[in-house]
Amino acid sequence: MALTRDLLDIQRIYHEPAVGDFPHGRTILARFPDAERIAVPSHWNIPELHGNAGSVEDWVRIKRSTLVLGVKKGLTLRPNGRSAHFIAPSTSNGCAMACAYCYVPRRKGFANPISLFVNTEAAGAAIARHARKQGPLPEPDLIDPEHWVYDIGENGDLSVDAALTDGVRDLVALFRDLPNAKASFATKAVNRDLLGYDPRGKTRIRFSLMPERIARVVDVRTAPIPERIAAIDDFVEAGYEVHANFSPVILYEGWEADWRDLFRQIEAGISARAKAQLRCEVIMLTHNAGLHAVNLGWHPKAEGLLWRPDIQEAKVSEGGGVNVRYRAGWKGRWLARFKALLAETLPDCTVRYAF
Structure with a gap:
């Protein structure tokens, strides 16, 4: 995945002092020799960045130009x-x-650029010990019929991270050799460099x-x-298990017709082999008043x-935060309607879980 100026043009790197003590840290710094370096006590x-309300107006510029x-x-x-089954260390x-x-x-x-942790080896060792x-x-369950599954990308997008660090390749290699465990991560990017990682069925891309x-x-x-859908067959051929993450499901006038069209695109756009292994998760939108306020500063159209x-309605999350979600009584009905549309239009795609 080329580091195009459209996505990443790193001009400034905030880094903890110990970053240079790690091979991945040295490699990443060497990739951006002209970037300004700013030592900070904590990532x-x-x-x-995080405490500067004025950063909201530069939300996208900071994401393109800044690395932590x-x-x-x-x-x-x-x-x-x-x-x-488990969330791995990020x-x-x-x-x-x-x-x-x-x-x-x-x-x-007020700012949310990529923060990379350079001690991937320690994270991998912790996963291996746990596994x-x-x-x-x-016994088989709805998560996987055979392996313990570890989400290795809860707080970022590893397809993009892989354009910056070899740590993602290392994690794919780790799970390739763990007999009882499988990696999993969701992505909204198509990084074809991952096609050469040889996962041998032990990494699930959603x-x-x-x-x-x-x-x-x-x-x-x-x-x-369309690019994400078109990539499914290639990733299956490269040895990945590929699932769909229908997330978030946003409700608006005409949502059912739009989702039906999407399911038809998938049905027509992927191979029989890909359909045979396709599973999905369905996640209804959860939002947050604080993020709503931030978004109004840079992208108010989305808030519509x-x-x-x-x-x-308000909902306290498992982590104790106060978020908003679709009202409970109606949410169940809308979710049932969504699953019915999926079964009707993309019948090969089993729902692993939905909420």
């Missing part, structure tokens, strides 16, 4: 039970893309998909939906779709 606490490098301190794994946080509904900047404040303790998967006309508004700086107090 998480950079006042001119740090050393991951916490290497714990936690249970998930939805998209994966090797990145934030993204070069700018999806208007992304939950990561709800915590980071060894698990032993075999006791291409996030939604109707194209809505993606053009809310999926800012991402690969076009995302911020719908007439059909939304």
